[in-house]
Amino acid sequence: MAVRKKWQQKLISLLPSFPYPWFKAQRSKIFLNQMNQSLTDLIRMKHRPTFEKSEIWRSYYGESLLPDYSNCKNAMLPNQTTPIAETLDEVIELFHGMPIWAHPQSMLNVLPSVNSAAVIAATLTNMASPNFVEGEVSWNIAKAELESIAMMADLLGWKPAKAGGVFTFGGTGCYLYALKLAITRIMGKETRYKGLHQKGVVIVSKVGHYAKKTCTDWLGLGMDQVIEIDVDEKNAMRIPHLEAVMRECNAANRPIIMIVATMGTTDAFAIDPIRDIRRLIDRYKPQQGRNKPFLYADAVIGWAWLVYKKYSFSKNPLGFSKEALYSIRQGYQALKYIGDADAIGIDFHKTGWCPYSSSLFVVKNNEEMIDLLARKKPAYIATHTAFNPFLYTLETSRSGAPAVAAWATLKHFGYEGFQVLLGRIIEVKLFFKKLLEHDTNLICINADNHGLPTLFRVYPSHLNAKKQYHAELNDPAHRDELYAYNKLQQLVANKLFAMLRVKEAQVPGWENPPFISLSAGYRPPYYALQETNYEYWVFALKSFPVSPFANELSMMVLRNYILKARDLVIAELLSEANKHSKIRTNQAKAWFGSCSAIPKKYLLGKQEMPAYVMKPKVSLLEKKALPPAEIDAAIQAMLVALPYFYHLTKLELERLLQYGRIKKLFPGRLLCKEGDPAKHAYLIIEGELQVYTKVAGQSREKILGRFGRGSFLGEMALFEKGTRSANIKAGKKSATVFVIDGRKLARFLNPEK
Template sequence: MRSLNANNGEKKNVNYRDILQNIRLAFPQPTSDPIHDSYFVHSIMRALDQVDALKTHLPMLGSIVSGDFEKARQTALPDAMSSVEDVTAELIGYLRGMTIFGHPRTQQNVIPPTTIPSVIGVLIASLYNPNITWDEYSHLVALAEVEVVGMTANMIGYDAEQASGVFTFGGTGTTLYGVKLGLEKACPGTMQNGTPEEAVVFVSDAGHYCATNIVGWLGIGTNNLVTIPTTPDNEIDLAQLEQAAREALTNGKKIAAIIATLGTTDAFGLDDLESIVALRNGLVDEFQLDYHPHIHADAVIGWAWSVFNNCDLEDNPLGFRPRTVRALAGTCRRIRHLSLADSIGIDFHKTGFTPYISSLVLVKNREDLNLVKRHPEQMPYLYHFGEHRPGMYTLETSRAGTGPLAALANLRLFGEQGLQVIIGHIVEMTQLLREHLEGHAGTTVLNRDNFGTVTLFRAYPEGVDTFSIKRQEFEDAAYHESLIAHNAYNREIFQYVHSEAMEGRGVVISTTDCYRHTTYGEPIVALKSYILSPFVDEADVKTVVDKVLEAREKVT
């Protein structure tokens, strides 16, 4: 029993069952109850109404409120219960200032808007809480994961009968799986005996920084992560990769994995996977290796372009502009070789338009997963029956059904044609932005030969020759001071554009402190537009350019 203060100050006892009744009302009812079911639906609708009330013409919910993190650390558990209505209102308050990523004037980062069916997928999975580690705890939701694996494997070009895959905790998780499988191939028994010192992993200097975390967490060590320079097209330098791989093998090292990046975050650089695989195969023969170094394709962004693998872009059945068709073809020439990789990372919460987290690691050969399989005696209370037991080899022992159901929802919603249309549209808007930027003497596109939906560009003061300055600052150390000055200049341009967007007079873009390093080691600052919303149209991309040009007049 709990002792409570009455109005007169005296304490009275309350039987726990009085409180339990209120607790039960806070749950969806386990059996059909039309009245309570209506209350549940109304609670969700009321929450959505409160969110909608935060919307204005600005690309954010309500106004930006600074968070007091020090005060938050002192938060204590309340003494007594609250109501569903009060808690809901509180939760909505945490969305104040949140960017609306579907807003046509949001071009900030690789975060998409989410579709209605994918949100419903997350909702119903959250409602009944399946754990897809075992079909006994998830039933047909486990089947949904397998269907997404099969659908995606077919789209990529894997043999769906031989391939397999699991949803995991994010893009980092997909690469972690890939590197771990490669480590077990190169150094058998690592699962039992620990990581040997002679294992190395290769990745380009434009690859995702998660590679550093992964080699550290796996015990390979960050000193054994070999970072390979990229070409001016932001793809891994094959000659330098070959040189580094030869050196490692000659020195008795084992190659745990080569991470090929198919769509870098900043510039959408695409590694030449076909040539990387040919290089790997040649080294296996030459050095008579008793294993094949594992190649993991980090395609968490670029995977979606696989939907064009069977599309006749020359025929252009969807009527894209010629420049868009060329951009799609430029990506597809690399993406169509994804099926050569031993494993692939896919983020549906990026170019699949689902809520976080919906990440899938695909493996070409399902037998590879046996390399990390646990023995049944380690899990005596699980897997006594059932047909599907991925928990025997997944890193996680708890895996939500939200990711698979969200992904399945969108794959069924879009189909092949719908996915082609939405990817084609955001590429078309990106190409229009670049046309507008290239139409002015004061702006230049840095990644014009990368064909994704991200545009990195710089603005320059009056009188600077933007046709030559990009190459000069990149290659010639004599332009070091010019680079530093123009880095600062672009930071000021960004601050102006950002402040204008916050007042509803522009578009929210972002910036990067290091698009890439110059040949003499200095970082190149760039302005960045990342288009992922299907609501973006030509007027919105023109506004980006107009605001940058306006900023040039204000910044001295």
């Protein structure tokens, strides 16, 4: 028998690294076990839904680490094969600190949770590894792209039989396809061979996505050929200005290649009046017999509102609140004419709950696109099927995973699923808006916006936010204040980030703030609409409650973390007041921009003593008997130290105490049991509570967590109207608990109370 050569022996050891190509249960288990182990390891990096050490609010995998890329350049290819288990262990390590987009505290951007159907569909597709350049290497899996295009065409009001498109690399990829198609349509097919003999222009609003610069640059048109149109107070394109620009371009014989209608930006959810733009294009008579400008709808976010075209707003079958129903309807009315465009871009990884990146470029006239962009078929490639997009696409290799993920999502959710998910975001957003309205120091600055983000500003406690913001927006005499409080928004954003990600900056009891963002230039003030210095535009904190798990409680936590971060920032600033007339806060990292100086006069108001002091640690109850007034004061001190009650005034805290009672538990005494209706929330005054479950078929208990003085338990189930998921009892020693009536607590915390 011939002795195997070394390479043959090594090959045998490598074969288990590949999924087995035949069905054989035992061999297939190798891959299934590897996949299952890795998924299990990743899932275990999530944190438990327990209030012990506020684990429930940790919105990231594993440890909250800042990324350190400093040693990446030192990586080298190993000389020998690394066992797959070790390699996968290293893969799992990469996920430490990665935000969990499904977590209700992750509100950074339109980064929603990926749905299970999409994840599984994409994973299965990656196993089969189809190349969506032609049917020969994608077979039936290519139907996912064709059917997704048909479904979207129908949603847009187009004829699916005539529409076409391609899944591509994100919203910028869609923009690039649109511009290439527009150049060829307006400037002629010969430009594909001889290049552009005359520069044309792209017209887009001032708040249009920065892809306008990227694509004109990469296609050789030039970034200077972008003409930006003024916007109104809602960041919508001003039609009179657009009409004037079109007239000027025609008079100067400057071809208008493409007009971009922005249909829902991430930041301001700007929506251009696309029907008015279409009317202008239809009336336009370009020189030299050129085609009319190509109209592209950048609707990567806004497309999803079209699902409400099959919703009865009069009957409201899903039972949305009156305010949410109005907002949804307004959003739909503003977006329902997206189909007036020649082509649109859709991001399923945004308002489609799919993995990155899953973007679809859709055109109304597929025959025209193929005619304008087709290339001669390479001799070595056969066209055995009717699916051959490689003849006109930019990509010569295209993964099928994005298309299959989107297709599975569309099939799974249908109209109603999308209606529910979008409607829930609007409901939660409107709840947060009400929270802001009921706080003197906070203001929502995009209250009339019907999109996903909430933009808001926080002010020092001596200021009325509504009056101050109105003055900054309308009166040039308050220009310096606008600048100063812009910096305050920046400092608060930096503080929240440091509290979340920098161990040295963590605040006891406040270790897990929401992951939100900052808009450094939302809009110019009314008195300076042409302002070019963005430092004097309006800055704002912003949140995107796009997780399906976001709820009213998570928005209350967000509100109070904002107030806490503000107080910490100003306390730090004032602690340096004796050293500098202009003071800075010592941030671990200026994540959202440099921390410029803020004159202290903007922080204090008229009072002589600083309004902000670092709150001392809570003085808890001693074992000795205390007078009732002191007991109440101790409970209030514990409550205000929690993220849920930080915003309450002394009078409100006193009123809250009326909704509860003190309960003494002897060692081991049960407080509530698993399956009980969630009717109360609990504040531990003294002692320890244990949370546990019974092990099925056994008498022993599994301890899920131990909670000490100052801990607050049971509030999540109140807002979800659920039941207790575990038992709670006193520990080895007796415990004293403040029991709050859940129904009254929920009503008390409601901003419409």
